[in-house]
Amino acid sequence: MMTMASVGAPRSRNTLTLYSALDDVVCHRVRLVLAAKGVTYDLVPVDPQSPPEDLIDLNPYQSVPTLVERDLVLYAASVVSEYLDERYPHPTLMPMDPISRARVRLAMLRIEHDWVPQVQAIQLGNKTQAEAGRKRLAELLVQSIPLFKASKFFLNTEMSLADCAMAPIIWRLHALDVPLPKDGKVIEDYGNRIFRNPGFARSLTEAEKKLRAMPE
The missing domain is CATH 1.20.1050.10 (Glutathione S-transferase Yfyf (Class Pi); Chain A, domain 2)
Known part of the structure; x- marks a missing residue:
């Protein structure tokens, strides 16, 4: 289990766990939302072809990304992303109107x-x-x-x-x-x-960092 760094001061100990593939465009989407919000979380690396037993128990689709916050379990990137935007409203990632x-x-x-x-x-x-x-x-x-x-x-x-x-x-x-x-x-x-944006760099796994060079 890895811990992703926060933006700015940490929000006390981590209450979020994200099950995520390490090079996956959909999982990266959720990690980018978390980075933009400056939220710390525990990252559980997942091979989608061989999901761990705890993910099988949590998610009937055994899919990633899967987000766990205490007793709440969410899956599907769209659901997770909108939940995070409402749960951590600053900065907002949805227009007001x-x-x-x-x-x-x-x-x-x-x-x-x-x-x-x-x-x-x-x-x-x-x-x-x-x-x-x-x-x-x-x-x-x-x-x-x-x-x-x-x-x-x-x-x-x-x-x-x-x-x-x-x-x-x-x-x-x-x-x-x-x-x-x-x-x-x-x-x-x-x-x-x-x-x-520094938040984007923090959203990347080591595998994703190797996909291209960061712009200067």
Whole structure:
């Protein structure tokens, strides 16, 4: 069991435990939320192909990420992320007005349904599936350039839960052998704004640190 460092002063002893794979875009999403909030927690590394017995007892799907806080057990990255944003409200990672919040939730849904499966196909699929995943991920990047241009962060002027879902994908593009599109500097600039944040560095496992170099 490892303990992830906090941002600023610790919040007394850890009450949170996160079961997480060490190189997984969905688990990274939750670790980034925790880092942005400055919350300390115990990290239990999990091989998704061979989950530990305690995770099997806690989560009927045996999936990661799984968050445990005393008697509360949560799973599914979207559920865990929104719980953490409400449980630790500063800094907030959701807009205040309902329309903007709905847009962020839709963005997260699109990332989960459209983007994440391509990453998983590249990492876990056979050669044909991986190539199809690369092609589709490249298409999604091209289609999303106007969204990256529209605001400093993804659909918002401040970092949100949508960025916590998107940034781990952008961090992995080089390792996934997916080049940025011709007009992709705006995506590179977006990623670097997040990657330079000390919280992002703290969200990375040792395996994820090796995927690419930190921007200067």
